[in-house]
Amino acid sequence: MATEIATYGREEREIYDAPDYDSYYGSPRTERLVERFETLLERVDVCSFDVFDTVLQRDGRSELERFGDVAAEFVRRAGREDPELRLSQRTCLSARVLSASTAYQMSPPVKGCREGRFPEIVQNLVASLSLPGDPYERLWREAEFEIEAAQLRGAPFIENLIDLAVARGKTVIFISDMYLPGEDIARLVEACGIGTGKVARIFSSADTVVSKRSGLLYDHVCAELEVAPGKMLHLGDSLEGDFIAAKRRGLEAIHLPVPRALMQKRLESHRSMLAGLAGEDPLPLPIGAPVL
Numbered sequence: 001m002a003t004e005i006a007t008y009g010r011e012e013r014e015i016y017d018a019p020d021y022d023s024y025y026g027s028p029r030t031e032r033l034v035e036r037f038e039t040l041l042e043r044v045d046v047c048s049f050d051v052f053d054t055v056l057q058r059d060g061r062s063e064l065e066r067f068g069d070v071a072a073e074f075v076r077r078a079g080r081e082d083p084e085l086r087l088s089q090r091t092c093l094s095a096r097v098l099s100a101s102t103a104y105q106m107s108p109p110v111k112g113c114r115e116g117r118f119p120e121i122v123q124n125l126v127a128s129l130s131l132p133g134d135p136y137e138r139l140w141r142e143a144e145f146e147i148e149a150a151q152l153r154g155a156p157f158i159e160n161l162i163d164l165a166v167a168r169g170k171t172v173i174f175i176s177d178m179y180l181p182g183e184d185i186a187r188l189v190e191a192c193g194i195g196t197g198k199v200a201r202i203f204s205s206a207d208t209v210v211s212k213r214s215g216l217l218y219d220h221v222c223a224e225l226e227v228a229p230g231k232m233l234h235l236g237d238s239l240e241g242d243f244i245a246a247k248r249r250g251l252e253a254i255h256l257p258v259p260r261a262l263m264q265k266r267l268e269s270h271r272s273m274l275a276g277l278a279g280e281d282p283l284p285l286p287i288g289a290p291v292l
């Protein structure tokens with residue numbers, strides 16, 4: 001039976017309407033959310049968290065701006081490696097976006113899902129810049145990891161929920177729809193100050209190809225952990241992937257949206273990056289704008 005979402009619940013609305021994460025998560029209004037979490041927790045054996053914009057919070061920068069920062073950092077590192085190189089940030093940024101799109105399109109589908117994986121993205125982009133894989137793939141991976149780690153922040157409120165679940169004897173896992181393999185996600189989580197010792201498994205669509213959004217990653221996780229869907233609670237920011245798809249698969253779920261004002265900032269960042277890149281000429285890049 002299809003699940004239809006007509007409106008946000010009270011807590012979702014309060015988070016969505018907050019000017020930023022801290023205004024909500026630092027307020028006493030979170031008590032209701034914790035209560036709801038504890039009620040659902042009692043019914044399940046496994047508690048699952050989305051990673052990006054849930055366990056790790058992003059700021060007002062768009063994905064395009066972040067890739068621009070990565071490209072600038074790569075140009076610096078590549079220049080140290082070979083001072084004769086003439087690379088521009090714009091070229092490297094375009095290579096990053098186009099290679100991600102290519103890796104996604106070229107990935108062999110699994111049950112109708114595709115996923116562009118980070119190792120292939122980096123391989124493609126370095127090759128498209130006519131650079132040798134060694135050492136430039138490593139330099140890009142290091143630049144991207146450093147920029148990601150610097151721009152992400154561990155969410156203390158979510159860490160408290162994780163601790164609460166562990167204290168109640170629940171198995172805690174992370175599930176991400178992401179181009180980064182699970183081991184890279186673990187390194188990022190650690191770099192942001194959240195210990196992964198209490199996390200039993202990290203599932204990423206980069207490793208499974210099937211995604212949360214399709215619902216198939218939930219089936220995969222339940223089979224791997226030998227848990228019935230109704231015995232698993234999932235929390236995350238994506239209405240479609242973390243809430244609707246999870247509910248359709250029979251899981252308990254809590255939707256924790258990104259505040260609208262933050263999404264608005266990301267949309268402005270995306271537009272201003274595109275305008276800066278285009279100059280007087282349009283520069284069509286296959287990268288989606290943040291959706292409000």
Ligand SMILES: [Mg+2]
Binds near residue numbers: 051053054236237
């Ligand atoms: Mg997310």
